[in-house]
Amino acid sequence: MSRREIAKQETRRLILAAARELFTQRSMEESTIRDIARKAGVSPASVVVHFKSKTALLEEVLCEDIGRAVSELAASVPQNAGLLDRLMYVSKGFFSLYDQNRNLYRGFIRHTVFEPASETPLMSRITEQYLRFLSGIIEEEKTRGVVRPEVDSTIAAASVFSLYMGTLITFFREPEMTVETVADLLTCMTDYYLRGIIRSGQ
Amino acid sequence: MSRREIAKQETRRLILAAARELFTQRSMEESTIRDIARKAGVSPASVVVHFKSKTALLEEVLCEDIGRAVSELAASVPQNAGLLDRLMYVSKGFFSLYDQNRNLYRGFIRHTVFEPASETPLMSRITEQYLRFLSGIIEEEKTRGVVRPEVDSTIAAASVFSLYMGTLITFFREPEMTVETVADLLTCMTDYYLRGIIRSGQ
DNA sequence: TCTTTTTACTAAACCTGTTTAATTATTATA
DNA sequence: TATAATAATTAAACAGGTTTAGTAAAAAGA
Incomplete structure (x- = not known):
């Protein structure tokens, strides 16, 4: 050099x-x-x-933290836990992380989430990492016979991720919302997602 | 005066x-x-x-359009259609609306979605309107026996809305994504949501 | 070694959202 | 009617992200 x-x-x-x-x-x-x-x-x-910009600098700083959190959380998922708890595990970790500096992460996500993916490469990579983690769990549960075999794990992972994003928006929009409240809400929503809301056989 | x-x-x-x-x-x-x-x-x-601010001005302008779109769409939902199609109907209308000026709506949503709800009252009102519409449909399908009676329609509506937000993020992040593609994705995700992804009886 | 080219860096300027301190016209009051 | 209070409006300033034009030092080439 x-x-x-x-x-x-x-x-x-x-x-x-x-x-x-x-x-x-x-x-x-x-x-x-x-x-x-x-x-x-x-x-x-x-x-x-x-x-390139202030946002890019923040992305560089925070994606290091978020990326480490994803890796650590994904590695420490309780393996004997059920599907729902395993899907929730990392999301809950994210909520706790964001809660450490709520305004900072709010600003960061606000500035990155709706940008074209090419503009926020670090954020994109972490999202993909998380999506792979989720679809991995779903695939695993497919082999165990818990998840129906015809389910597309990519679509299912994207859905679970969407539920997470939805509750994250609520978390940031409602200042009185705590990590516990938002985690409970997401758990409930994801539980519905797994079991479906219509009568079976329809 | x-x-x-x-x-x-x-x-x-x-x-x-x-x-x-x-x-x-x-x-x-x-x-x-x-x-x-x-x-x-x-x-x-x-x-x-x-x-109060440039964002507030944009909110004033666009929420008029979005609000009108919600009302018109909600009023014109095909009543004889199935649950999935009725849930999708308004979302698809939103995607078409946003597609008319993608960058403008992207900027708008970026500047409002993650703000505290109190800062974006017009946006909040429209979101509530949409959520009421969704939970209304779900309640209706409960009385018809399509949706299981123990399902909380508020939670279910929030979930369907989250799936919509998730695909909207994809729509804005991936410039090559069309209204049709994103609508198909959301339909697929919502279909999974209604039917559940795990084997019934688990 | 001397010259040329490249490049990391910066001072100053630029642009734009927002604030502040008047200004001016209207309304209320005596 | 004359005066005081109020409020709509704005010129000018401010603040912060970003750009531009230039500088000086290092690398490359002669």
């Missing part, structure tokens, strides 16, 4: 560290690029040169 | 008309407050005085 490249990486590291520190203290709006730049000892322009 | 009040309402009307015209031509970001103010013949500050 050339001397230039080394300096560049060091600058990048400084910005990331400063951003992480500020973002964990304040919300997204309260942490300005100028603040981050000052803390990192670089110019505001440098921040935008290294990370 | 005093002379002052009349003038105030007229200014408000001018701003709304200008905003509507600009918003239907360009996206949210491309329509600046200064542009709207110039077209309306008022100062930029006036726009913010009459409407």
Whole structure:
């Protein structure tokens, strides 16, 4: 690595560290690029040169945390638990994570979820990781005979994920909602999803 | 109404008309407050005085359209259709509406969905209207014996709405996705939801 | 080694949403 | 009617994300 490249990486590291520190203290709006730049000892322009935008910088910081959370949670799912509990396990972990800095994660998700997937590559990767995890569980339960064999696990995973997103929206929209309340709601909704709501045989 | 009040309402009307015209031509970001103010013949500050923020102004404009769409769609649901088709009917109408100006609606939903409910009263009202419509259908199908009687129609409506939101996110994230594709996906997901994915009797 | 090219970085400017401090016209009051 | 209070409006400023034009140092080429 050339001397230039080394300096560049060091600058990048400084910005990331400063951003992480500020973002964990304040919300997204309260942490300005100028603040981050000052803390990192670089110019505001440098921040935008290294990370395409403020959102991209936040994505870089938070996706590291979220990605680690997904991996850890997915690895620690209680294997002897039932389908519903296993599907809920990671979602509940996410709610707890977001609850640590609700405004920050709210801002982050607001700025990424509705963007074209190509604009938020890190977020996309984590979503795919989570979807694979969910469809993996469903496939597993298919071989156990719990889930009907004709069910498309990709569609089912996307559905379970949608229910999660729906409750996440409620979580962020209703400030009085706690992690427990939202987890209970999601559990109830997912339970319905698994069992269906119409009489069987219709 | 005093002379002052009349003038105030007229200014408000001018701003709304200008905003509507600009918003239907360009996206949210491309329509600046200064542009709207110039077209309306008022100062930029006036726009913010009459409407709390740019988002609130957009909410005012679009919720009129969305609200009308909900009412019209809800009133024209084919009554003899099955549960699935009736649940899908309004959602499909929304997708078509959003497809008319995808970037504008994307920006709008991005700026409102994750805000506290109190900040976006018009959006909240429409969401409640839609949820009532959905739970109404489910209650109806309960009396017909199609939906199991122990099902909580509020939870079920929230679930169907979540599936809609999930596919809407996909719709906005994947630019190549068409109204037809997303409608098919949602139909499939909702069908699973109604019938459940596990073997009955578990 | 000297020159040219590349590139990390930045100061200053730009754009836009929003706020503030008047200004001016209307309404209420004496 | 004259004066005081009120409120609609705005010019100007502010703040923050982003862009631009330029600088200076490193790398490449002679």
